[in-house]
Amino acid sequence: MPKLTIRDIAQLAGLSKSTVSLVLNNSPKVDPATRDRVLEVMRSHNYTPSTAATALAKGRTPFIGMIVPGLTWHMVAAVNWGVASVIEQSPYEIILYTSTNEKDYSSLVERIRASGLSAGLLVVTHDQPLDPLEKLHRAGLPVVLVNTLGTPSTLPSVQADNYEGTRTALRHLAELGHTRIACVQGLMAYECCQERYRGYLDGLSNAGIEADPELTVDGSFHPPTIRERVTELLARRDRPTAIVAQNDNTAYAVMQAVIDCGLRVPQDVSVVGFDDIASSADTHPPLTTVRQPFPEMGKAAARLLLETIDGATGDAGPVRMSTSLIVRESTARAAKKPFRKARPPAAGPDAAPRTWSGLGPNVSRTS
Template sequence: MPKLTIRDIAQLAGLSKSTVSLVLNNSPKVDPATRERVLEVMRSHNYTPSSAATALAKGRTPFIGMIVPGLTWHMVAAVNYGVASVIEQSPYEIILYTSTNEKDYTALVERITTSGLSAGLLVVTHDQPLDPLEKLHRSGLPVVLVNTLGTPSSLPSVQTDNYEGTRIALRHLVELGHTRIACVQGLMAYVCCQDRYRGYLDALDEAGISPDPGLTVDGGFHPPTVRERVSELLARPDRPTAIVAQNDSTAYAVMQAVIDCGLRVPQDISVVGFDDIASSADTHPPLTTVRQPFPEMGVAAARMLLRTIDGDDAGAPDGDAGAVTSGGTDAGTAGTISMPTSLIVRESTTGAPSKPFTPARTPATGPDTPPRPWSGLGPNISSQR
């Protein structure tokens, strides 16, 4: 079915083309009833205006819309940096929208559509349903995901290799002599967490280590819960000698639980995180972690979107070394780009202790208490994925 034009919308609404154009341009000359009449016709026919043409008609450079979960999320600044480094070299500018998990962004997507300002849309995924975005993409507005959760979708997307990231972390610990390695899970409804846990189990199997179900802790990315569960784990006589966490903020809580129990990182318990957010280099000790290439993901997503806008959907963008591209589910999508992770080895991991250490006190208190892992990092380390 051919894409509808402004003239078609005008005929369906029983109005002139110029009136529909005024609605698309948010002109104050249109009365509310007429505006709603036009918008209802657009909604019922899944009409997406030509964003670039509308913006140029206003004498403006076309925009790229970008929806992020919230500016306080730890990965957003890094992703934004990568996106901006590409878009600022193009004819486009960026309009930034925020939509937290507590707000349904269906209305936001509708505003973006009817404003006619965006030539394409970049979205950092979170808990919002992807249906409105998939519908928008099918109607003609290019949409690309920075898929931090690994959520299944027919949309073009850039994500990271969560499975291999955990495998390389486990191989590092096994090479250091650890055989009792615990895993603190995040939110297992997220595909990224499922992939990280599969990587944990498969890496143990590859090392000839039988997984111990008692060494898997459900933390839910909630630091108080993590501290409680890990403290229980460390009270066992057969406690682990290493713990992998499914994000860095969880790893901070693990390190604090180790300190609470009068133990030491890494002499008694090695700890590995996932993400490599900026604060992880400044913990006490600095955190060994799996780096997600957030800036590079932003670069790849921005290039993919620009190529889609220009009508070139072939393959991975140039310059994304190591990225793996797979075909899209829908005809015309650019598929999925999977970016490689890397292990950043710092001071929170060391060789497995030859014998268990018996703490002098539990929990650690008093003037000689070791510093908290996030000492000096501020009071509000995010627990978001």
């Protein structure tokens, strides 16, 4: 059976195409009785108007483009979940663009522009340059960023409140009696890391703790480096009793290093992460961390984009989403002195029972 057209419906209802179209666009000019009749005919014949024809006639498309990085991130999935839940309530569908590498990035953006397929663009940022997007936006295509790295940009964007998040984590540690609190920095080229670091510094000072420069180390989000730095920190006589990491994966490496030094989390050293990716609930011990509200960030970005497409203006700077501190078991009251002695991490695979974590979702259904 060939797909029904508006002409078929008109015929079946004994009306003109015009009227059917008015019903389709629920114009108030149509007689209610007529409208109901048309609606009934459509329903009973399972009619759906052709998207292509509608798009052509109306001169606008029912798609929003979404660019996601071609990587394996909890974040992308979580953001997408939020985006999808908003867009599925709208008349739009999502066209998925995966940016597999930075080189192709501007040609991807160009392709999107040229196709004219998208009424707006949602971009989950990565490391890529933002100027192609800014040009596009200036040319009139609404663009909204889910800006997890906090890359400075004039584009409307949604991002977590990195500063406040970290400050809250510091308050938590201070309340637990910690005064020697170290920070393992991520990549300070990223704005989000700078913000988190400012949150660390101000969190210390709010608690009346003087920052000790020796307790700030650069981990560059690189586990081996982090393990080294943390081992050095723990070898100090005035070693820290708490360590904040700039993301969860980093916090895992910190915990690893603590254990490798023969110390315990959280009895000897408390550890705090940032992100709250799925696995952090299942580590041993479960990680205390600052949750980025990824699904909500996706929702907010999608809503913002839809509003912009519908003609809203206000470029009121980035939308800051509140984080929340998820207190689990990697933080505890600061240990009393004297300290349990740290021992240098064992070398070689045979040196000691290797440590291990039960990381992973509680039920992992695949495969």
